[in-house]
Structures are given as structure tokens and as C-alpha cells.
Amino acid sequence: MAAITLQYIVDGKDFVSCGRASEQVKQNLKMLAFPAEAVRRIVIAMYEGEVNMVIHANGGVADVEITETLVRVRLTDTGKGIPDIEQAMKAGFSTAGEEIRELGFGAGMGLPNMAKYSDSMVINSTVGVGTEVIMEFKLD
Amino acid sequence: MTIQQVAEILDARVLCCEDKLDTEVKTGFGADMMSDVLAYVNGQGLMLLTGLINPQVVRTSEMMDITCIVFVRGKIPEIPVIELASARGIVLLTTQHRMFGACGKLYSAGITAG
Ligand SMILES: Nc1ncnc2c1ncn2[C@@H]1O[C@H](COP(=O)(O)OP(=O)(O)OP(=O)(O)O)[C@@H](O)[C@H]1O
Ligand SMILES: [Mg+2]
Numbered sequence: 001m002a003a004i005t006l007q008y009i010v011d012g013k014d015f016v017s018c019g020r021a022s023e024q025v026k027q028n029l030k031m032l033a034f035p036a037e038a039v040r041r042i043v044i045a046m047y048e049g050e051v052n053m054v055i056h057a058n059g060g061v062a063d064v065e066i067t068e069t070l071v072r073v074r075l076t077d078t079g080k081g082i083p084d085i086e087q088a089m090k091a092g093f094s095t096a097g098e099e100i101r102e103l104g105f106g107a108g109m110g111l112p113n114m115a116k117y118s119d120s121m122v123i124n125s126t127v128g129v130g131t132e133v134i135m136e137f138k139l140d
Numbered sequence: 141m142t143i144q145q146v147a148e149i150l151d152a153r154v155l156c157c158e159d160k161l162d163t164e165v166k167t168g169f170g171a172d173m174m175s176d177v178l179a180y181v182n183g184q185g186l187m188l189l190t191g192l193i194n195p196q197v198v199r200t201s202e203m204m205d206i207t208c209i210v211f212v213r214g215k216i217p218e219i220p221v222i223e224l225a226s227a228r229g230i231v232l233l234t235t236q237h238r239m240f241g242a243c244g245k246l247y248s249a250g251i252t253a254g
Contacts, residue, residue, distance in 0.1 A: 016195045019200075105174055
């Protein structure tokens with residue numbers, strides 16, 4: 001199988017369509033007959049990242065590379081950035097305000113969940129410039 | 141049990157996907173925070189009970205392979221949210237019961253924690 005690359009623009013102003021990129025990746029992976037357990041890990045982690053881009057960073061871009069043995073999800077945004085990544089990774093840490101909580105998010109569980117479901121995760125972020133999250137999922 | 145039976149136990153109204161009422165559900169999860177659904181839910185044949193009615197309830201359910209969403213406290217989402225669920229084959233129910241009561245009734249009837 002040749003590598004498949006997909007790109008999605010994630011609209012930061014559209015809370016209704018948030019999650020569409022992750023759903024489309026789910027459909028692609030199912031079509032390619034990836035194991036259900038792997039599909040689940042990948043789409044949960046990607047959706048957490050997609051929601052983060054919408055609620056914390058005004059949207060961004062999702063690049064997904066799929067090969068037989070590896071799925072790589074790269075999420076980039078030009079949002080406010082994360083000042084302290086180690087702190088942000090702690091379960092329960094969130095800067096979300098009341099309006100985000102009312103939408104059902106902001107428990108501070110997203111980044112830890114993404115780390116749990118991916119085989120490797122790297123975050124690069126500069127305050128005022130943006131954030132890049134790269135997750136890799138190994139398939140065997 | 142089937143989603144049809146869930147609807148009967150909760151005196152619930154079906155908002156979409158009537159054709160899927162014979163789907164089996166085994167486990168349930170109650171939450172208003174989608175963060176918690178994403179972090180804690182596992183298992184199959186899962187149903188979500190929630191008081192939240194925005195589109196991300198449906199998106200989250202799609203990611204978690206949740207086949208049925210029960211809106212508690214008489215909540216009803218707007219039409220676009222119902223359409224989102226309908227397009228994904230996710231059954232939506234609405235019940236007047238509050239969260240604790242709805243979960244309790246289903247638990248007594250054999251639904252386990254998902
Ligand atoms: N793309 C991003 N841009 C800027 N800040 C971010 C981004 N992603 C995460 N953060 C910061 O890291 C914190 C922790 O993120 P995490 O996803 O773990 O929790 P949350 O989004 O606040 O809540 P939850 O994911 O449980 O809904 C956020 O509150 C936010 O301050
Ligand atoms: Mg998050």
C-alpha cells in the first residue's frame with residue numbers, strides 16, 4: 001500500500017463542524033480495513049486534538065499520513081500557544097473558562113488521553129505563535 | 141436489551157433512527173462532560189445518557205461507537221443536531237427523568253456501567 005496523505009482545514013469558528021476531520025479519517029481507516037481497536041485509538045486522540053484546536057486556538061490544520069504500519073497525525077495551529085507544556089499534559093489541568101465547560105469540554109483530560117492512545121506524541125509550541133502536535137500510531 | 145426496551149423503561153420519545161430500535165445495548169455511561177466520555181468510556185453496545193444537547197455530543201458518540209444517546213431532564217436538541225445523529229445512524233431518545241433516576245432505572249433492568 002502506498003502512503004496516503006490527507007489534509008483537513010479545521011474551522012475555529014464552527015463548533016458544529018468540529019470533529020468532521022476526525023470522522024473522515026475514521027471512515028478512511030475503516031475502508032482500509034484497519035483493526036477496529038487501532039481505529040478507535042487514532043480517532044479518539046485525533047478528535048481530542050481537533051477539539052483543542054477549535055476551543056483553544058481558533059482552528060488549524062490536520063495532516064494525516066497513513067501507511068500499512070504507521071499512522072501519523074499532525075495538528076498545527078496559529079493560536080495562542082501553550083506556555084508550559086508539562087503542566088498542560090497533567091490530567092485535570094485546563095485553562096478553559098465557563099463557556100467551554102458549558103459546551104462539555106475543559107476537564108483537562110484531552111492531552112493526557114492523546115498521550116495514552118498514541119505510541120508517541122510530540123508537542124512544539126510557542127506562545128503567541130502557535131502549536132504543533134504530532135502523534136504516531138504503530139500498527140502491527 | 142434493545143433500545144426499544146430502553147425507551148419503554150424511561151418513557152422516552154424517539155427523536156430519530158426509529159429503524160434501529162432493535163439494536164442491542166449492554167452498557168451505559170452518564171455524563172454532561174464530553175471530556176469524560178472520551179477519557180473513560182470503553183466497551184461495546186454502549187449508550188450515553190446526558191443533559192448536554194450540542195452537536196459535539198453526536199460527534200463524540202460517533203468517535204466512541206455509541207449507538208444510542210438518551211437526553212435526560214426532557215432536553216431536546218435543535219434540528220441540525222438531530223440530523224447529524226440521523227446521518228450517522230445514532231438513535232436519539234429524550235426522557236423526562238433526571239440523570240440519577242434514568243441511570244438507576246436502567247441499572248436495575250440489567251444495563252451495566254460502560
Ligand atoms: N492547540 C492548543 N492551543 C493552545 N492551548 C492549548 C492547545 N491544546 C491544549 N492547550 C492548553 O492545554 C490545556 C490542557 O489541554 P487538554 O486538552 O488536556 O484539556 P482541555 O482541552 O482544557 O479539556 P478537555 O480536553 O478535557 O476537554 C488547555 O486547557 C489549554 O490551556
Ligand atoms: Mg482538550
